[in-house]
Amino acid sequence: MPAPPANSILRLFYGPIISPVTPRLAKYLPHALICIDNGTISWIEEDIKHEGELSKVLEAKDIVGCEVTRLRHGQFLMPGFIDTHTHAPQFPNLGRGGQYELLDWLDKLTFPTEAKFGNSKYATKVYRSVVKRLLDCGTTTCCYYSSAHVVGSRILADIVHASGQRAFIGLCNMDRHVPDTYLKGITHDDSLNDARESIEYTLSLKSPLIRPILTPRFAISCSGPLLQGLGDITSEYPEHALRIPVQTHLAENRNEIDFTASLFPDHESYTHIYESHGLLGPATILAHGCYLTEKELKLIKESGAGVSHCPTSNFHLNSGIAKVGEWLDAGVKVGLGTDVSGGFSPSMLTAIQHASIAAKVIAMQTPPVPAKSNGANGHTNGTNGHTNGHVNEETNGHDNNGETNGHTTNGHTNGHTNGINGHSESPLANKPLSIPSLLYLATLGGAQLVAIEDQTGSLEPGKAFDALLVDLRPETGNPNLWWDEHEEGEAGVDKDPGHELQDFLEKFFFCGDDRNIAEVYVQGRMVAGKNGQAV
Ligand SMILES: Nc1nc2[nH]cnc2c(=O)[nH]1
Known part of the structure; x- marks a missing residue:
């Protein structure tokens, strides 16, 4: 292994790493050594069991005098969260509006608030705290809707740029069915010009982290000519990667779907409206999708678009429950979104918790499939199609449904068992989501959805170090995380470090908060977290 170039800035962490695979x-790697060179992961040694081995590895790689950050018991590294759907100008409304359904909620609460973002002083104040809050929550990549104002979307782009977050910034396009106090007589041509201006401003920042995204709000608030004009813009910037990505809302709420159908009577489905206006492509984020038909799912899959699952919002606005397991089985790209302020929390941890509950609700409402050969203990392991007595025994013990749950061995791919290649692709539909599935949705799935999986979404050589240093120890001050030192010496307690790491991730997902997010890195730079600094 040649020595690193003289000008490289190396950073080394030794300790547990968790990363999504599918x-x-x-992957749960209790004893990993990760090397970051100028913000990019250059290599990972997956299993270095003791200090002696560590010294030998560093020597073999010609690394001398470089400090190694040793993680403490209770700490681990994981990829940063990717929030694939949120509305920056709706943060002032967080926690409000749960009495409404979507269309009333837009009229009564959301449009009046968004209308204020033509005021640059107000936009600056709110957007500063939005970006800081999201970074402290561990969101290293965020897909933002701004308001319909060019000035507001520029301010958002500037603040994100200064903060070091990776992001997609979209000016929200609309030309109808929005109060004139907000739209102020805007025509589809005005809205298209605003979209171009916002794209050009974002591109002018020349940041490798920030990209523009076209943002037709939804088919109700965009006329046919506006949708078509936006579809045309996707390919107007050939020097900018392949095409400008797109984000919009889709099939979120029954009344919304009916109204949409009445506005576009010639279209066979809601998804078809976007497809026929050139808006469905490999980097199109379709938020919600609670009521997608099989045909629409097929269209989405064929186009390479994907869905942002926003369960907190789907519950809060009484919208519906999305069938994420079915989408994944169909090979559709899926990420998670907080959807502030339809969703009442900016934290992806809340989105993870609600994604888990939503999948369990679907599973509980699905009639049980008769077990085929369940042996003496009454369990079949429908989820992973491979047997690993040790792990099944452990996980069936604390899962609510030994027959069909997804919360079992498939997660236990770790540094010292090589389960990765041994799993069959058993269906995920109508089952609870496992911890690995939740991890995937909040990280790598989001990266694939926005077509940046070659850059981020997992901790792998060649990708940016977009990561969280999670700390579950009592000194972080989160009393919800139970930490029993005595357990460590108790007989009968599973001390396998891979299993312990899966337990840690599960505890973080369900009981953690930003007190447990010690450091947040984007492209190797610490940008937030309890130990760090945000904007
Ligand atoms: N959840 C949600 N759905 C929408 N559909 C159109 N606009 C919105 C919005 O702001 N939030």
């Missing part, structure tokens, strides 16, 4: 699998 919707079913995660």
